[in-house]
């Protein structure tokens with residue numbers, strides 16, 4: 001049951017509408033009240049957790065150092081890992097990051113904004129001179145990450161708060177990102193239950209549609225290139241297609257870790273996700289690919305490679321019509337479906353909930369079944385899904401492929 005200091009407020013996203021000039025109207029009275037009160041908290045430099053279409057965010061005013069510091073401490077986040085700011089409109093973007101002749105915004109951004117905003121894409125901008133943002137948002141970097149979320153509750157909240165909102169994913173640092181309000185509640189209760197003075201309002205706006213974080217893109221650090229620093233809700237192939245359609249086919253799209261790697265960058269926090277273990281439940285995670293001709297000694301191999309014992313409770317995050325599930329039947333005690341093998345968007349929407357669900361059931365090891373078709377996990381949102389699985393398991397070495 002929710003405690004006094006963690007307050008979940010139900011919001012009905014379908015009751016929120018935006019007119020063509022962006023003005024927001026909210027039909028449901030409780031939703032309206034919850035968002036108004038949450039916006040007032042943000043204006044008073046307090047924290048609010050809110051839904052976005054990617055994952056839930058833990059937000060505070062990007063203009064206040066005290067507010068932004070409270071985000072880092074609520075999550076236990078290292079202070080050198082910068083935050084994304086969330087805006088509700090292009091006019092808000094221009095108000096806080098005005099166009100600057102000495103640092104022109106790349107042409108590619110216009111095409112990307114038209115195609116993907118509001119939505120799961122984050123763009124890096126040069127930090128403006130005389131920046132209005134709290135210095136803690138950017139953690140000493142010369143750029144600031146900006147996103148316009150599509151979720152109606154997020155858009156209404158930011159509009160009513162009338163300021164850019166800094167928001168990382170609302171998990172405790174290192175844990176799988178939250179895709180519903182209860183995930184936020186569980187993480188924050190575990191971290192803050194002994195502090196009766198700590199308070200958080202969580203707006204509940206249903207399960208996140210995308211289920212993985214936004215794609216983080218840097219189009220300002222290297223001329224003629226758009227660099228994907230973190231794979232996410234928008235695939236790198238969709239970015240390339242969008243640029244081509246806008247007559248910008250000469251702009252190179254390069255994905256960090258795949259098309260380029262940089263020792264220096266790797267040592268710096270500006271490389272999202274490289275420096276800290278991410279997305280991990282409390283038990284080990286192993287990515288497994290099993291085909292139809294898999295041998296029944298599979299579980300022995302997994303157990304020995306993981307120095308685990310078959311008497312342990314294994315959680316299986318499996319595909320529908322799974323080869324692995326059939327093989328694991330005798331020893332698997334808990335399973336959760338990632339959906340059908342050819343639907344990477346469904347894998348994305350279910351992954352974090354699946355990791356959390358199995359963890360909660362007390363498993364000692366989670367096996368995640370990867371589709372046989374390489375194309376599914378190498379392209380589009382699929383590449384982001386399997387990158388997250390790799391990080392949850394502590395790196396690619398935890399990926400096994402079984403053939404007889």
Ligand code: TXA
Pocket residue numbers: 052054055056057058081082083084120122124138141143144145147149167168169170212213214215216229230269270271272273
């Ligand atoms: O979908 C999302 O992006 C969610 C929702 C809440 O909007 N937010 C999110 O924030 O995933 P967070 O803090 O969990 O991840 C933001 C990533 C981090 O890996 C951080 O290093 C990177 O963005 N980042 C932020 N500012 C950056 C900058 N100036 N340069 C490079 N990377 C940056």
Ligand code: MG
Pocket residue numbers: 168169177
């Ligand atoms: Mg995060």
